[in-house]
Amino acid sequence: MTTQPTLELRGVDKSFGPVHVLSSVNLTALSGEVTALVGDNGAGKSTLIKCIGGIHRIDAGELVFDGTPHVVTGPRDAAQLGVEIVYQDLALADNLDIVQNMFLGREKVTGLHTLDENSMEKLARQALTTLSVRTVRSVRQQVASLSGGQRQTVAIAKSVLWQSKIVILDEPTAALGVAQTEQVLDLVRRLAEHGVAVILVSHNMNDVMKVADSIGVLFLGRMAAQVRREDVTQTQVVELITAGRSGDLGLSREESTGAAI
């Protein structure tokens, strides 16, 4: 592959006190492609994404954006590098309404530095309608009163308002209904078509096989393999997830059975 990856992780390590969660993880995400990140519960997917987003500092390794290594010290750094993330634990402020949450940290203001509520409300409404949200009564509702799926939709809608180079979605469809899931997968493909590098975390193999161009499999904090979609079958991916290897793909036998890292 000769194109320069938009995002490349090289040998990322992360531990919390005595717990080693990630061990020299490598991953590349190309612009215009959907890179799926899969792995068992607790494999370290969300931790990896939080490292990219600057929520956690990495202990070792490099984050390379467009060929240049960067030290990401906080969410602001990540945002400046054009990374937009929907976290699994949907960070929304319960005491604010939908519009306020969607524009949090990036409010639109008029000339006099006052908030431009009207245009934000209009934009929020548009973003939500594209995601097939049907039961939200008003975009001025507090997010505390939303259903699980509605919250998730708000978090996703928030991420598509901005022109980002990398969009990372951590289990975006977990709480979504059938129609809404379709819309989000559509959205993911559309983003990729517009040249964005999309990273999608999901446990739903059907979805992964449907939209992904490349699949990275985490196993107990190690990257078992990153493979092209067309080179693997669903069964192989599931094997990689549960055992860390499948045929000659994945970790060596010792690595995959070695005691937890």
Add this chain to the structure above:
Amino acid sequence: MTTQPTLELRGVDKSFGPVHVLSSVNLTALSGEVTALVGDNGAGKSTLIKCIGGIHRIDAGELVFDGTPHVVTGPRDAAQLGVEIVYQDLALADNLDIVQNMFLGREKVTGLHTLDENSMEKLARQALTTLSVRTVRSVRQQVASLSGGQRQTVAIAKSVLWQSKIVILDEPTAALGVAQTEQVLDLVRRLAEHGVAVILVSHNMNDVMKVADSIGVLFLGRMAAQVRREDVTQTQVVELITAGRSGDLGLSREESTGAAI
């Protein structure tokens, strides 16, 4: 059907201030069966379950347990009636560890009224192993440090520790990996085989069609239909979810297109 339903809802209404969320909802759950509850995001599934669990008081209608109507004024009432619920928003105390959370409110004590930590720890460990949890380092870990799927597993494990007559699971597999999802569906079937009435909320139609005996479809706060699994196809269920009706099943045309309740 001549057997007496373990749980029957009759004409349940619920609004939050000006928002009508449930309108005269009926539902029956038989012992030994898995009753699936499906519906679009924001249809009112979680609200309905919270009404059964005594988190919300219903505005009108009846909750009938084993043929007798009961007024459920709080979670304790529900527990006394033998109802065990895994909520979608996984109510866990972040400052407690896994064992402490699993036995919360029902701690085992020794003769001297002191906590019997040892037996609780053993039981917790057993419950988790049956659910294929593989990356939890220690059952003495605080739940704050768990991954999304691990949290969900803890919540599910908590519900199977007790001999309940009714087990209600609100999107239990949303955050689970492939293997864990299998285990939970297995568990659901096993519970039903032991004579428990199981209510399962899920957006995953494959899972629903696989384990359900009966399917209730909520559409915008109304019960579009409750049908036997064998009488419908997956397509029909999806139609019921998205449009409120499918052929002669479901709401009348007026009801399903009428402005939000």
Add this chain to the structure above:
Amino acid sequence: MSAQTDHFIKPDSAEPVEGLGALSAYIRDYLGRVRGGELGSIPAMVGLIVITVVFAVVHQGFLSAYNIEALVIQAAPIILMAMGLVFVLLLGEIDLSAGTTGGLCSAIMAVLMIRHGFPWWLGLLIGLGVGVLIGLGIGWLRARVGVPSFVITLATFLAFQGVTLILIGGQGAVTLPADSPIIKLENSFVPLWLGWVLWALFVIGYAAVKVNDALGRERSGLSRPPFTVIAAKVVVLAALGAAFTYEMGINRNLSANAFFNNKAEGMPWVVVLLVILFAGWHFILSRTSYGRHLYAVGGNEEASRRAGIVVSRIRISVFAICSGMAAVSGVVAASLLQSVQSNAGAGNTLLLAVGAAVIGGTSLFGGHGRVIDAVLGGLVVAVIINGMSDLIQGANSAGYEWVVTGAVLLLAAGFDAVVRRARAS
């Protein structure tokens, strides 16, 4: 697709925009929201009205122009301090030293003016500046070093008492010169004509903002409140303002045969200060990104951080605002007492101000609070203190007054709580 989904996220313009139908829809919606728990200022307002009525009954002359003025100037320092506290409470923090900070800043001002001959405006400026610096320091310790604000401000609470004492020295107080403009704030009155001009400006300003908002929403194709509602609000506010301005226009000099024929009429200047600061802080909280970020950090700090908000900066800023407002409050208290005591701002000052904010509806856990809470809660506290003073006579009256003050405070708060809970039904 938009056609289908618009059916669900209702374009609010589907409702009638004007006329009786719109009005009743608006009212229905408002009542619904109230029943749903969005009570706003209702509980504090109801509490205020109830205790006012009670005191008006048990206490002769409670509603006289003289006493209303006394009430306003007594309430002013509490309200100003509570306004600042709303900001730290919004973040779930506390500033125990707001009271002694106010005392210290007014002491600095007074000592500079009296003992070192500084012009009053320079003394004032330095006093307020010190307040802001103190807040920056507290905020820095909280945000960067990570000391809990309760402990930091407990330490500064003690330390500032000491500094004030050292500054003022053994005399117990520094007296401000009677002609000082600082004293005018609480003890001098807006000329009657100017009072009415300010009233008119205030009403017109309010109306202009509301109408402009509504037109803006209409232009963007969003629903807007019917003009009848706006008109009603403006009329009610104008009437209340007019009643106050009129009452303050009555000559309050009680002794009929005064030989100094000094009339006491017109509202105290501090009212103007209160209105301006209220409007300013209200604007900042409700219409700027900064205000939005305060609520966000108070509601979910982690979410705010992930949204790119620099939480530590926000945190430092609220302490600066709080201490700055405490300094303003200290200056106004000095104006009221025409002097600065060596124990200025100690005692119950801070607790009463926090109590005011909480009674107004601000949460101690962050995320919920408005500037109007400080005003309404401050008035409740001031009404209780004013109504209680002189109510009980005789030996041990101090003890009984404490007891009754506590009881009334509890009643007011209990009332508030019951009103808030009523919605739960």
Add this chain to the structure above:
Amino acid sequence: MSAQTDHFIKPDSAEPVEGLGALSAYIRDYLGRVRGGELGSIPAMVGLIVITVVFAVVHQGFLSAYNIEALVIQAAPIILMAMGLVFVLLLGEIDLSAGTTGGLCSAIMAVLMIRHGFPWWLGLLIGLGVGVLIGLGIGWLRARVGVPSFVITLATFLAFQGVTLILIGGQGAVTLPADSPIIKLENSFVPLWLGWVLWALFVIGYAAVKVNDALGRERSGLSRPPFTVIAAKVVVLAALGAAFTYEMGINRNLSANAFFNNKAEGMPWVVVLLVILFAGWHFILSRTSYGRHLYAVGGNEEASRRAGIVVSRIRISVFAICSGMAAVSGVVAASLLQSVQSNAGAGNTLLLAVGAAVIGGTSLFGGHGRVIDAVLGGLVVAVIINGMSDLIQGANSAGYEWVVTGAVLLLAAGFDAVVRRARAS
């Protein structure tokens, strides 16, 4: 299946149970947990040691037996009040009136004993009973009526000051008779032999509990700490206790040529009370369902309610405990002063006690706190107050001492915060 999964949830017994390997594994694990942020009492302990060393240097005689005893009896009321406050803080509540509740209860006890001739034990019982009743009342208002605890206890803070004042009346204080057993608590000493017996009982009890726990875990097939670790803990505790008991055995009578040859030796009885109450509350918090439920409600109220915990009952109970402990603290303070003042428990009493709990490591936001926090934090506060008194001489010394007290408090807390943050690296 179990074979497969046991691979992941490691059966801890896979590790060696005893010997050097087990010890080093245990220590590695402990250090790991510390680095991971589970600091326990380390910051408070480090802070305590640092300020003790500082005062020992600047203040001659700070570590004399005389002063250590003074420190202990001065710390006792603060620690006892802080113990009670830990319970309300665990639920994220506050009790501003703990200080004045203590004052009121001790006033009731004193007045019944002195003026109405009640036997001391009945007066004491009634005093403590009133404390518990007050707590139940506050808890009821919080849990059932829904008034924020800040406001309720602000009201009771004021009201109880008044009641105490009325009770004590014009005399300003009620003096306890010198031979009253109440006074003995702080002013009379455990005989030396009994001191050593109690020490032995304490050490043996501690060792027995730890060993029993370990054996219980082993029986259930769970991992247990190596006996070397348990032995080390017991030895350290025994040594500390022995040092204290020994130091308290030194005759503290200062005047060399005293003609009443009354020796002051042995630890004050209040130490026994402190140890018993500490052990009792510690047991309740860590080993009963009730204690577990306190943490749960403090951590996630909604989750606790869904788990079937009756949150309102828990909430009422903590206020009862807090007010009851405040009453105990008030009685001990009365024992210290051999009298009850009409302003007992007012002033900074409460703030210092809350400060103690927070410095010890208890969170104001609920869910985190232990009884040991009250002990360590209370000692920090007492050391500061004791060390500061008489440090600065002359006019205005009070002012300077306040300033320095604030500064030292801040330093102690800052230290604490920095130690806590160090783990973030």
Add this chain to the structure above:
Amino acid sequence: AGLVACGNTKTSSAGGAPPANTKVGILLPDTASSPRWVAADPNELKAQCADNKLTCFIDNANGSATTQQSQAQALINAGIGVLLVVNLDSGSGKAIEALAQQHNVVTIDYDRLTSGGTASYYVSYDNVKVGEDQGTALTQAPQVKDKSAVNYVEIDGAPTDNNATQFAQGYNSVLSKQPGWKKLADQTGNWDAATAQTVFTTMLGQHPDINAVMVANDTMAQSVINVLKSQGLAGKVAVSGQDSTAGGLDNVMVGTQAFTIYKPVAGEADVAIKLAGQILAGQKPTAPTTVKDPTTGREVPAYLADPTVITKANVAKPVTDGYVTAAAVCPTPALVQLCAANGIKTP
């Protein structure tokens, strides 16, 4: 509209109209600086008001200048003609007096002079004199009387209270001139028992050779005695006091406290209320003396009473005067005996 008083008041002079206004406001400062403000003063003032057929409103500000200000406003609102002010400090006292003057209410400084104020009269004990008496009495205490070298420490009142400053000024002026007396430490007890006890505990630890303790009032003296007792030193060290509280008198009888200062409230209250009655009747009485306002230099017409030093010899006096009750001074059987020995009869 004031109440019309009954015709034959003592103060109404021949031909003078009966007072149109009989309302007198009285502002007391706090409850901590001295117990007198809680019962002694209110009771005596009330009795005097009744005797003089005046309607009196008595308020206590609980130590808060703001409260006192609002009480003054309320009293003026109630239509008083004369206001007795015990200020918390001169600054806030002056504000109140200015306010009163603006509304034509005559003010009397009661017990404390408001320097820079506009009060028409000053009725008081002389605080500096009280301090001097304390100092002199301490040097006469049996424990130190004949000693050529005396080590003493001081525990002063609240630094925020101007009276404490004046007391200290008084006793320091005596003790600093006393030959052989050496001050080892000087701290504030803040008028607070707990603070005084902590402070003295440390002092004693630092200076075990103390012979005398100059402590500003009885409340704090009790704390000092507590500490001395624990060291077996009670009665061997001279301890001062002030206020003649029940506890203070007990300590004087037992011998653990050398003396206390007795300032019979009647000495001030009777004079002040009589004066108020005269003012309301339209008179302008001439005071026996004047006191110079240190700020403005104004000579304030003054009525000054003299304090009495109470030692074991005259310990019964406050009880016989009715300043404190025998029941309060002798609560326990042991004390009843002691009281009897010292001429205090318990009912």
